[in-house]
Amino acid sequence: MDSRRKRKRLNSSSMTTCDPLNQSFPLNCFYSPQGRDIDRIPKNSPRNSGNLEMLRSVASVPGLVIPKELSPKYLEEIDRFRQQKIREYKETLELCLNASAPSPYVVCKREKLKIMNQKAEIKRKEIMKKREEDEIKRLKQSQSLKLSSIYYKISQRNERKQKEKAFREKLEKKKVHKEQERKESLTKNLVLDNIKNFYTDRISELKEKIRYEKMQNDIIRYEQKQRIFEMKKESKQLKK
Numbered sequence: 001m002d003s004r005r006k007r008k009r010l011n012s013s014s015m016t017t018c019d020p021l022n023q024s025f026p027l028n029c030f031y032s033p034q035g036r037d038i039d040r041i042p043k044n045s046p047r048n049s050g051n052l053e054m055l056r057s058v059a060s061v062p063g064l065v066i067p068k069e070l071s072p073k074y075l076e077e078i079d080r081f082r083q084q085k086i087r088e089y090k091e092t093l094e095l096c097l098n099a100s101a102p103s104p105y106v107v108c109k110r111e112k113l114k115i116m117n118q119k120a121e122i123k124r125k126e127i128m129k130k131r132e133e134d135e136i137k138r139l140k141q142s143q144s145l146k147l148s149s150i151y152y153k154i155s156q157r158n159e160r161k162q163k164e165k166a167f168r169e170k171l172e173k174k175k176v177h178k179e180q181e182r183k184e185s186l187t188k189n190l191v192l193d194n195i196k197n198f199y200t201d202r203i204s205e206l207k208e209k210i211r212y213e214k215m216q217n218d219i220i221r222y223e224q225k226q227r228i229f230e231m232k233k234e235s236k237q238l239k240k
Contacts, residue, residue, distance in 0.1 A: 076128070087117075 066078060 072131075 066075070070078075
């Protein structure tokens, strides 16, 4: 009775410890429905040691090296493919080791393991979907930040160009204004010179005319005085 319980416990352990995330299977823990250990299979049995060693070598994949620099997408694809082959290997091994129909206990354990694997697969898909959504969200945020940075740089460049254009226009207006002031000042000076020359000539002519008239008046007054003097002189002579 105790040996049967022990064998059932070992059989249960062999079914539940076959982790799909682990390449190594506890081959020495599998038992047939009759409770016989696979290490005790006779040499003349169809399931001989040669076939068993061949099945064991399939799961180990000797010399397999997965480069660490691969992207997470390819690493996950490799891992999914490896898990699929591990499950195929396990099913083939169970078929080889269990020639007769499995017991209800083993069937129950297999169903539980299948349900666990299905739940794990659903969980894995949910995690993958969540990772993809997070990656898409991160890419969108990164793209949004890049676009914002580009728009900001374009805005800064346009603002700088507008300031430079306004500064150049201001300098040009200032230059035009100074040139206009210079021309106006030159024109003003020319007008002032013309006015000055005109009135200088007129004043000179007027002074010359006044001087001439004064001289004429002086001559007339002198002649008048001479005539009066002569008249007085003639008058005195007549009285004598």
